[in-house]
Amino acid sequence: MTTPIRSAAVRWFTPNRFGLAVLLITAYAVIPFAGSDYLLDAVLTPFLALALAALGLNLLTGYAGQVSLGSAAYLAVGAYAAYNFNLRLPGLPFLASLVAAGFVAAAVGIVFGLPSLRLRGFYLAVSTLAAQFFVQWALTKFGWFSNNNPSGVIDAPPLAVAGLSFSGAVGRYVFSLTVVVVATLLGTRLLRSQVGRNFMALRDHEVAAKVIGVPLLRTKLLAFGVSSFLIGVAGVLWAFAYLRTVEPAGFNLDRSFQILFMIIIGGLASIRGAFLGAAFIVVFPLLLSRFGAALLGNVFDSGVLEMSQRIVIGALIIGLLIAEPCGLIALVDRVADKIRRRVFPPQSRPIHN
C-alpha cells in the first residue's frame, strides 16, 4: 500500500516534469562547465534571448490571437530603456533596470496595441508595423536615447547583479538562463490563470468570449502588455548579455519576421514551441554553416555556401510546414507519443486514479 504522500509525489513527478528537471539540471550544472565559450557566447546566449522574445510573441499571437509585426521594436525599447535607466539613474541595481525596461516596453506595447480594439488579423499586423517604424525612427532621430553618441550606437556596461559580476561567457549565459527560466515560469503560471483562459477565449471566438463575460478591452491590452514586457526583457538580454552594443538598425523588420517565424515553425500557442522555433532559426543555421564550411569550405567560397544554406533552410521550412502545419512541437509530441506507446503499450499502462 502506498501512502497518500508518496502517491502524490509520484503523481506530481510526470514524465514532462522529469524531462524539464533533466533539462534544467543540464542547463545549469553541465553546460556551463562543459560548453566552450563559443557555444555559450555565440549560440546559447542569443538563443535564450530570442527564445524569450518568441515566448512573448507567442503569448500575444499564439494564445491571444493578435498578430504583431512589431516585436523588434519592443526588443529595441527594452534595450534602450535598460541602457538609459542604467546611465541616468546611477546606483539602480541592474535587475531593477531590467524589470523597468520590461515595463517601458509593456507601456509602448499597450499604446501600439490600441488598434487591436478595432482591427483584426492582417489589418492588425499592418498597424503593428507602425511600432516597428516609429520606434526605429525615434531612436535614430533623438540623440538623447543613445546619450548623444554620434553614430547612435550604445555600449552596454558590464553585467553585475548585487556585486556579483556576470562578465565572463559563463556568467552571461547563466544570467540569461536565469532570466529566461523565471520569465518562462511566470508566463506559464499566467496562462493557467483566468487571464490565460481569457486570452484563449479571445483567440477562439471574440464574440463568444464577450458574451461569456471576458473583458475584451482589458484582455487585449493586457496581452499586448505582457507580451511586450517579455520581449523587452529579451531585448535587454540581447543587448547586454549577447551583443554588448546596440544600434537601432539591428532591430529592423527582418528581426520581427524572424521572431514571428520562430513561433510559426516552433508551434503556435506552445511554450516549448517558442524554444524549439528559436533553436531552429538561431542554432540550426549556425550548425549548417559550420557543417557546410567543414565539408565544402575548400571548394566554394563563403558566399556560395551561404546562399546554398539559405536554400536548404528554406526547403526545410516548407517541407516541415507541409508535413506538420502545427509546427515542430507537434512533430516532437507525436514522436514522443510513439515512443511512449512502444515502451508502455496502452493495455499495460498503469492507471492513475
Add this chain to the structure above:
Amino acid sequence: MLLSKSLRTAALAAALAIGAALPVYADEQFFPLQSYRVGPYAAGGTGFFGGFIDYLNLVNIRDGGVNGVKLTWEEGETQYEVERGVEVYERLKNHPGVAAWNPLSVGIAYAMIDRITKDKVPLITINHGRTDSTDGRVFPYVFPLLLNPYSETSGIVNYIATREGGTDKLKGKKIVVLYHGSPYGKETIPIYQLLADKYGFSLEQIEVPHPGNEQQSQWLSIRRAKADYVVLRGWGVMNPVALKTAQKVGFPVDHIIGNVWSNSEEDVIPAGDAAKGYVAITTQASGAEYPVLQEIIKTVYGAGKGNLDDKKRIGSVYHNLGIVNGILNVEAIRIAQQKFGKRTLSGDEVRWGFEHLQLDPARVEALGAKGLFHSINVTWDNHEGDGRVTFQQWDGVKWKVVSDWIAPDWASLRPTIEKSAAAYAAEHNIKIRTSDDTAVSE
C-alpha cells in the same frame, strides 16, 4: 673521461640533429576574416576581402610568407550584420596566432571593441570606424588606419574649398550631406557641423534609411534647398540610386562629391550615364598599373589562386583597398617581427607592430605601391597614421585622378577626437595610456 666527453658531444649532436629533422610546428599568422559575399553590400565585401586575400596569397607564394611565417586565414560570412559578425568573432577568436581583425563594418567593429581589448588583439578599421579610436591613448587595440571619418570630412570640405577658390569662398555656400542611415553614416554629423560653423557655409544633413534604394523625397528636398554641393556619404546600393535620382531631379553630377565608401566602380557603373562627371575622395587610386598589382596578376592569378571571380574587377577601388589593407597588415607584422623575432606573434605584439607602422613614400615604392597610396605614419597615440587623400572623377569608363595627394586638417580635428575619447574613457573607467604604457604585456 675523453671517451665520455666525446660520447656526450655525440649524443648532443644527435639530439640536435633529431630536433632539427623533426617537423617543427610551422609558424603561421592567422587572419580571421568576417567577410560578406552575400547581401546588399556584397560588392564591397567581395572586392575588399578579395584584394586582402590576393595580397596574403602573393606574400605566401612569392616570399614564402613574412620572413618564413606563413599567412593563413579563414572566412566567416557576416552579411554585414552585427550579430553574425559577433558569432564569427566568437568562433574564430581561439584560433592560434590571430594577427588582427579586419571586419570592414562599423557596426561589427563597435561590437568588437570591448572584446578585442580584453583579448589584446588589434582591430583594423581601414578608412572607417569609430573616429575617436584614432586616440591610441584610450583605444590601444583599435586602428582606423589611413583615414578616419573626420579626416575624410575635412578632406572633402578642403577639396570643395579649392574648387571654389579658397576656404573664404565657402561662406554662404549651401552644402547638403546625404548620409546612410547607419552608425557609419551618422559618424560625421557633428564634424560637418563643426566645419560649417568654422567656414560659414550653410549645412543640411539628410538621412537615407538603409539600404537606400528609394531617395526621391531626399533629392527633392536637396533641390528645394538649392544646394551648391551634395556630399554623398553612401554605402552599397544607395550610391547608384543617389546618382540616378540626382539626374532625375536635375542636380549637376559634378557637384556631387562622394565619400570614401561611395567611390568605387560598383557605385558608378550601375548608374550608367548619370555617373559621368561624379567626383569622389579616395585613399588608394584605382587601376592595375602598379607593380604590386602586376605581381598579383602574374603570381596569384597566374597560379589560378586569385580570389576575384570576375577578373575585370582587378584593380577596382575595393580590390585595391583590400590590397592596401593587406600591405598594412603584413608590414605591421614585419615590423613587429623585427622586434620580437621571426615567429608567430601574439596579438599584442602585432599591436606593437601597428603602433610602429611607418611607411614613407620610399618604402611604399619599394613595396610596389607607389601611386596606389601615399604613406602612413602610425604612432602609439595616433592610430590613424595621417593618410593622404586624393580625388578622382568618373569619366564613364574609369576613374581619373583630378587632384594631388591632399592632407586633411588633422590639427584642428584632434581636439574633438580627444574630447570624445576622454568621454569614452570616463564612461568605461579606462586609464588613459601614456607613452610608457605601450610595452607588450606578457
